[in-house]
């Protein structure tokens with residue numbers, strides 16, 4: 001009976017550890033900076049991460065940066081990066097996109113026509129699709 005109680009206690013500790021893992025900060029808007037969000041999030045229309053340089057460490061995403069996406073109908077959607085540098089939206093932007101821009105203090109850096117909004121597919125390390133690396137500030 002004593003042994004059973006000990007085993008039950010051990011099981012409880014493991015269960016708590018397990019529950020704690022599920023409830024940590026891993027699966028939320030701060031997750032996976034620099035990774036291709038749309039690979040897992042089919043409901044996101046546009047998502048990515050902004051850094052200080054093309055080769056920045058994945059943990060160094062920048063908060064509070066303005067990202068402006070211009071869709072096929074020339075409608076602008078303005079997003080702001082969160083504490084991890086991530087930005088994302090499920091708004092039904094019309095594809096193909098016309099422009100994607102990052103703005104700091106009125107200085108704008110942009111690209112023309114990313115076909116779809118999976119920004120970090122190309123802007124990652126190592127970069128693909130001809131990108132020089134991560135999306136970064138001017």
Ligand code: HEC
Pocket residue numbers: 027028029030031032033034035036037038039040041047048049086087088
């Ligand atoms: C390898 C797969 C994967 C990648 C890559 C990924 N996520 Fe997630 N994300 C998940 C899973 C799994 C959950 C938890 C299940 C859920 O709530 O959908 C989650 C949850 C979330 C949530 C909370 C629930 C929701 O759907 O709104 C947000 C917000 C989020 N992720 C944003 C991002 C962002 C932004 C990126 C890219 C920087 C990203 N994720 C990259 C798998 C991923």
Ligand code: HEC
Pocket residue numbers: 046047048067069097100101102109110111114115116117118119120121122123128129130131132133134135136137
């Ligand atoms: C198919 C690949 C691809 C996708 C997807 C893509 N880009 Fe780009 N992006 C490029 C290339 C190529 C350049 C030009 C070379 C460079 O500067 O990296 C570029 C340049 C940029 C620049 C200017 C310089 C820089 O790197 O900061 C910004 C800003 C930018 N992209 C933002 C975005 C955003 C936001 C998205 C998502 C809506 C996106 N890109 C999706 C390939 C891509």
